[in-house]
Amino acid sequence: MRFFTGLGVLLLLGVAGAGAMWWAWGRDLPSVQDLDVLEFSGKTRVYDRQGTLVGTLTPSLGSGEGVNRDLLKLNEISPWLQKAMVTSEDRRFFEHHGVDYIGIARGLLKGIFENDLEGGSSITQQVVKNTLLSDLKSARTPERKFKEAVLAYQLERSFTKDQILNAYLNVIYWGDGGRSDIIGAGTAARAYFRKSAADLNLAESVYLTTIVPAPNKRYKDFKAYRPLMRNLLDRMVEDGRVTKAEADAAWRTPIYPAGWRLGWNEDGTVRSAVLERPERLQENMPPPPVQSAFHYLQAVERELIPKIGRKALFGGGKVYTALDLGAQEASERASLNAQLPDGATLGLALVSPKNGEVLALVGQKLTGGRPSDWNNAVQARRQVGSSIKPLLYTLALEKGWKQSDTVLDAPLTGDYQPQNYDGRWTGRYVTMRYALDHSLNLPTVRIAQEVRLSNFETKLRELGLDPPPNAGLSLSIGTLEASPLQMAAAYAPFANGGLYYAPTLVRRVEDDRGQVLYSRPNPQGKRVWDERTAWLGLDMIRGVVNDLTPAEGGLATRARIPGREVGGKTGTTNDVKDLWFAGVTPTISGAVWVGKQAGGALPGWAYSGEIPTPVWQRAVAGALAGQPRQSFTEPGGITYRVVRRVEMAFREEEADAEQTARDGSGNSEGGGFFSRRDRAPAPAPQPEPDPAPQPDPVTEVPPQDAPAGEVPSLDLNAVPVDPAIDGIPPGDPYAAPQENPAPQEGGTAEPKTDDSFTSSEPEAPPAEPLPDDSSSIDIAPEPAPAEPQPLPEPLPEEDGDTPVSPDGFSQDGSQPDTSSESSPPETAPTF
Helix, strand or coil: CHHHHHHHHHHHHHHHHHHHHHHHHCCCCCCHHHHHHHHCCCCEEEECCCCCEEEEECCCEEECCEEECCCCCHHHCCHHHHHHHHHHHCCCCCCCCCCCHHHHHHHHHHHHHHCCCCCCCCHHHHHHHHCCCHHHCCCCCHHHHHHHHHHHHHHHHHCCHHHHHHHHHHHCEEEECCCCEEECHHHHHHHHHCCCHHHCCHHHHHHHHHHCCCHHHHHCCHHHHHHHHHHHHHHHHHCCCCCHHHHHHHHHCCCCCCCEEEEECCCCCEEEEEECCCCHHHHHCCCCCCCCCHHHHHHHHHHHHHHHHHHHHCCCCEEEECCCHHHHHHHHHHHHCCCCCCCEEEEEEEECCCCCEEEEEECCCCCCCCCCCCCCCCCCEEECHHHHHHHHHHHHHHCCCCCCCEEEECCCCCCCCEECCCCCCCCEEEEHHHHHHCCCHHHHHHHHHHHCHHHHHHHHHHCCCCCCCCCHHHHHHCCCEECHHHHHHHHHHHHHCCEECCCECEEEEECCCCCEEEECCCCCCEECCCHHHHHHHHHHHHHHHHCCCHHHCCCCHHHCCCCCCCEEEEEECHHHCEEEEEEECCCCEEEEEEEECCCCCCCCCCCCCCCHHHHHHHHHHHHHCCCCCCCCCCCCCEEEEEECCEEEEEEHHHCCCCEEEECCCCCCEEECCCCCCCCCCCCCCCCCCCCCCCCCCCCCCCCCCCCCCCCCCCCCCCCCCCHHHHCCCCCCCCCCCCCCCCCCCCCCCCCCCCCCCEECCCCCCCCCCCCCCHHHCCCCCCCCCCCCCCCCCCCCCCCCCCCECCCCCECCCCCCCCCCCCCCCCECCCC
């Protein structure tokens, strides 16, 4: 009785466990019908927004991150190869129903008693793993194994064994072909033997089968793995798939895989084997066709498959897209001509602020050949660095801040200790405009403290971005991960009056008879900024591009397009892993990311203002070529004041209000730029110990349209600075307008060209998001130093010394001795 009770308990536990796994992993399974692409032979034609034919969509099957677009029918693949694969990979393929439990048990026993562990995955499971579950890679996780088993069973119910075997032979990875991976039987036959898959003999088929488990390793050691061919031939005889005579003949048949010089004995043994030219594998593979808008078409597939399914998509109809052929060609030229550090690639996206339509996509650094299938423009998620700052600053403007309001540039208290890029700080209150122009981190974090991280996270989600959980204050300076397409869409509201449009690529799809299969609804914008707030944010990012000259430290001067209005922001992450520029014109919003595909640091000399920004400029300038000049549409209720010799936009009712000084505590005070009237003295911010940080020279600069050598008059409405009240020593650049000092003889002014975020204590955990109750903020206010120090003049560069630029890098590319906050691991999410 106890036996049956125990058995019942085990059964109940098993059912409960299976139910729990289904609840956790079984509700979002992909459809096995996606594998019916082998049935389609028609090519779907794709057109741009003007009705011009751009290219075609052809069925494809993935193999991890690689894709095979040269799909073969089963009758186009040698029957010898089919038989060898079944014997080698799944001897009971034609008997089981997706998962071979007998084969798994036999493999385990063989591994225990004979120390010869066999793989337990059936051919059906391997098809599922390499196609439907390729996003899970080859991780041996309970989730993948559960999904693999369920989908394998569904696959067996939906397709014949021949169809499943056909799919398998089209997705197998057969090695590194140099220019591209060797995927599928057709590609493998050409690469290794310079013949079609249908013409492979038994000996060649057996060779290709034996190298499948580790093709790159086994290809390079022919002699060591030659005995595996004899073993496989013997098993094929056991299974009745070949006769003994056929197996013996195949063993004695000389074969010559590409790159090898082989000498054979009559009995089938190898006399000599020398790998002379492994590059022959690549030479034997015909170069893939170079198709315009390759990554755009790829993204079209990804957008349409969930909407209409693969069968309709590859049925030979027509797809009408939002692609602007001129913008796409300009973007591809910009990618092709981009000057990137060794090992770097890029992603580029352009969208229309009018309705969110995607005008152009480039997913890789183009080289003239067929690009990689991985599309950085839509699939990559990379930390955005300081390109996130305009979104935070605009949120502050939405909450009633003004560009002329000031924020303390001094270290914070608490565990989280970010630094400005160059590791220095002024200890003074700087305007929001100045802080964004120079991409200062310390004032930015204080702004985040005041507007509250929960509000910022909500705004980011409204803009189509996904803030990471528990990012803390580091979110304000760029730990968010996004794709170039997401950033382009998030910046578009600056150019259209505050409306966010989810990016779309496809307008309409017709089948081969002209029937409409899909028609996109009219895009509906979601208001994320009111019109005046959007304009104020736009005014600030236009300042990033235009306020400063290169000699003055302008971060984005290379984004300027003659005769066009441009605004934007650079971004750089820790260790120079990711370089960004995101920007807008009246008709185009775009973003460019540059970095290494697998992650890792770029050279220290790589700056966001020098690498991605020119790529953006060339792409957008080319897209606008020949179009009439347009201006941003200014809403009513906006006026301008010159503050610190910089013209700033204001809401009319706020233009003459006093500036507010803020330190991140929430206890803001009105008054002059450095006003701390009626405030009780508090401890001064503590500089770092020996050596103490050196404050940066801070100068507000004249508008760019001021005549050379002239100092424009100050606006009378600007609040003056009283040195007696604010403690500004005579000669300080804040006290009066000054011309930019001329470079010293023998040296040139080195502009600041980067803006990544760093932390002086990388081991400290990031600060938690601030609670909603402002009374519970536990970060102490940071007043100015008790004894303000005069800001030094810029240090001249002298012959024989290594000049140091204000961005923290010396001209030889070395970095200052500051540690960086650790970045979260990068992932490869899907679009």
